[in-house]
Amino acid sequence: MKLAPRDWPAFLKRPDVSKAGLLLYGPDAMRIADRRKALVEALVGPQGAEEMRFERMAASELRSDAARLADALKAQGFFPGQRAVLVEDATDGLAKSISPALEDWREGDAFLLVTAGQLTARSALRKLFEGAGNAYALAIYADPPGREEIEAMMEKAGVAAAGDAMAALTAMGRTLEPGDFAQLLEKLALYKRGDNEPLTVAEIEALAPQTADDNVDALVAAVADCMVPRIGLAMSRLEAQGANPTTICIGTTRHFRQLHAAAGAGGRAEEALQRLRPPVFGPRRDAMAAQVRAWGLPRLERALMALTETDLALRGGSGAPAMPLLERALIRVAMMRPRT
Structure with a gap:
């Protein structure tokens, strides 16, 4: 199934773990990495906090051992909670290896997250996830984030803004690279810690990346x-x-x-x-x-x-x-x- 970009913020807040997994693909590796990191944290917690419920594997590992993916999805962890398996840098050649794992997936198995580069409409990997009834495919383009996505990033960082300050942050969120904007929000959150005064445009501009x-x-x-x-x-x-x-x-x-x-x-x-x-x-x-x-x-x-x-x-x-x-x-x- 296709997951529309506008539905991503809602999906990230409450990942649908009743489905087998999600394919993230697109031309911008930085944006793919940003969404991958956010989803892994939403599924299993911050990096390093829940290592026993998260397994990462490279595409090259599946080429030599196709059964490894199914084993990883079915494996039972020592700690309770949602498990996740990440396959990075996948290509169309892995579609045949991933397909049996999706078909054999049952509720309670680990959530499968697959990342890939740009995929055409004829891509076997893209067709696999878009055609599966128990999986999603999300295209990540270089389009600027919408207001809802920017507000979600602000909420996660603990930054509150209104009026001109909110408008300025929205404008910066649409012009800065995702990583630069995330760093700006982190700096703003640290700067305003313990300060109950409203965030101002001058403070945003003072902490914004210099170019x-x-x-x-x-x-x-x-x-x-x-x-x-x-x-x-x-x-x-x-x-x-x-x-x-x-x-x-x-x-x-x-x-x-x-x-x-x-x-x-x-x-x-x-x-x-x-x-x-x-x-x-x-x-x-x-x-x-x-x-x-x-x-x-x-x-x-x-x-x-x-x-x-x-x-x-x-x-x-x-x-x-x-x-x-x-x-x-x-x-x-x-x-x-x-x-x-």
Whole structure:
């Protein structure tokens, strides 16, 4: 039977051990490993806590001894509770070895968890689990997790959030890699331990993984706030990291387009920024709202025209050094903002 991705959070909370097992497959090994670990913990407890109720075997072991799987599923443990057997890195060649084990499975036997890479619709292993009445097959794609899955991860980590903080965490959960997001939740849980104050966007951003994009953000903020001395410093850091000038220009243009959209929406800038997709929250929203009010719609249009011309020059191969060309253009754009 197929298990829909949207049903995974509910399945993880209460695994259906009345069925023989589950096949996890997909192109992203990290996501497969993340779900495998979560399901094993849901079945037998945290890693190391219930070692006597969990058996792991590699696909290569089954190729040489097909009966080993059936023996492992039927074996009786010394400790009470649900048992689980994991077969890792399975391929279509193991379908014939796994099929008898599924057919012979009876309630009370160990739960079988099989992981595999990308499988086509014609895959023998995938057809085996999808066609079995006593097993599930779950496809794991690189799609961002839904709100329900993110909330389940937060609940497991002991992190509570509401309002802008919840929206910010949801946005990060859909952009960060699963492992990075899980680490962020662990850090937030540790940081807020014993603190009864609500989680804030500033705390989330302070603990979020730092990336090369942060230096681009610092440069963009320097341009939008007319902090000219900071532009050269930010450019030097990005050049040392090997950043692409066109990519930097695109990031700056994207920011000014957001400012332009908020300025042209009418009403309060904060409300307009929150309606953007993706929305802007917390201190970043306040900073951008101040930029919208300081620039005004006509100056933002001129800034976008200058950035577009710079982008064309960078792509056109003018022969001029790209980084100095971009730096001068960004300084000109920054100087368009009226000084207060």
